[in-house]
Amino acid sequence: MTARSVVTVLFCALVPVSCSPGEDTGDTVEEARLLSRSGNYVQALMLFEEAVAMGDSQPSVLLDYAETAVLAAQSERSTLYRQKARVAVEVLSGRPGDVDPREVGELWRRLAWEMARHADSLQAFQCFERSLEFDLQDIFESEWLLRGTYAGNHLELLAGIPDSLTGTAADSILERAAERFLVELDRIPRARTDLREAILRAKADLLPYTGRREDELAVLTELDRLGGIEPDMRLRRIDLLLEAAGEDLARNMPAMARQKLLEVWDSNLSGERIEAAYMLGLMEEDDGNVEAALMWYRRACSVSPGSSSAAAQQAAARRDSLTYDNPGDGVTLQNVQ
Structure with missing residues (x-):
């Protein structure tokens, strides 16, 4: 029962x-x-x-x-x-x-x-929900956190969305629900440093429903700097760094992109490191630094030899092309496509 x-x-x-x-x-x-x-x-x-x-x-x-x-x-x-x-x-x-x-x-x-x-x-969440109906909004701190944490793990249940509808127009309902709990989490004073890591983890679970990538990256970065990031969130952060680096390049902000890509390169995630090294190689080629580009392509290929990822194959192709077209030390951009 x-x-x-x-x-x-x-x-x-x-x-x-x-x-x-x-x-x-x-x-x-x-x-x-x-x-x-x-x-x-x-x-x-x-x-x-x-x-x-x-x-x-x-x-x-x-x-x-x-x-x-x-x-x-x-x-x-x-x-x-x-x-x-x-x-x-x-x-x-x-x-x-x-x-x-x-x-x-x-x-x-x-x-x-x-x-x-x-x-x-679930019943704790429901009881907290009832307490909000009786003018207790001004004394919640840990309660906001519990609600936000539960919502981050069970948002579909709280929003009444069956799993079969996720990925459809029903996602807008999830977005509104997530925003509601994010507002509650923001009400917790920053002075509650004892709750900060837990607040950030709850936000990190909710923000993917909102599409606010920059905010999500900022939350994950703060959590990483505090030393409280979990492996799955670290992977998410690295993926967001790669995505943000691509957006920086599209906005002609190479310095910002390079900073993000170097941080990805310093991680321990092989697939993401390959992609970062490949992108850094392309940036060096665009700047006319063929030696540096070749170095990054070689690094991309050495991260995980035999990798079949698209970035690894493209890096190998660029490495071979530059090596073939520029066999000596005096490498130039001649014949580089």
Whole structure:
């Protein structure tokens, strides 16, 4: 049974049955409050559930019921009581009356962290989502981070997009969803240096959905400089550097392109190093530096001998052409196409 099914079953169990609306629950509620104050949260919760099932919907009772349920979840640390707590806070959220909305939001927040504590990321995300409805936007920091991190790994689920629709017009929905969580991550103060690497990783997971390549590269570069970059993100960064270098060349900014290509060359990724060396060779040829171009082509060919990549084959062709056309030390651009 899924968590949602458990919540539904428990919620339905609280619907008043066979009890008159005016049935007195005062003694039950008072006993529940005494038990809760003495730390007997499970027994108190049972009595609060009984009172609510009998039709007691006073806001003060629902608040004590929800508070006790969250305390029971925190003390018992079991799935059953976490689901009971979620039901209780849902009941309070539906009929808050004159209860301070921030109190309701704080209960959602506490329950969310309890869910996260037990690796129930989806329910933690959903509880944080509910807490935002009760004026808690100004106190979130770690919560924004948890939401952003979860969204980076499960954006299709949160946006309601089936995997079969990714790569289609539905991607615009993913882009809007990603932008929303990026805005939340940007609200975390830079002073929270303890969260910075985790924030950058969450952004790095979300930015590919937006098409903002420069921002993504900047985030990955900062993460790399902080020493917190993972291998898959390092590969992504190197690929973005190659892409950005090509754009720099198209904009006639060779110095910027060279800087990026040299950084790629200094990496440990063979395929990308070959491509960078080949591009550097082409740049040297364009500048008339045939000796330097030949050096880069040879480097490209020596990175991974026998490589069948397009860049490796093109570098080998340029190397052979320059070597054949300029066998001596006095190399020129004669006959170079």
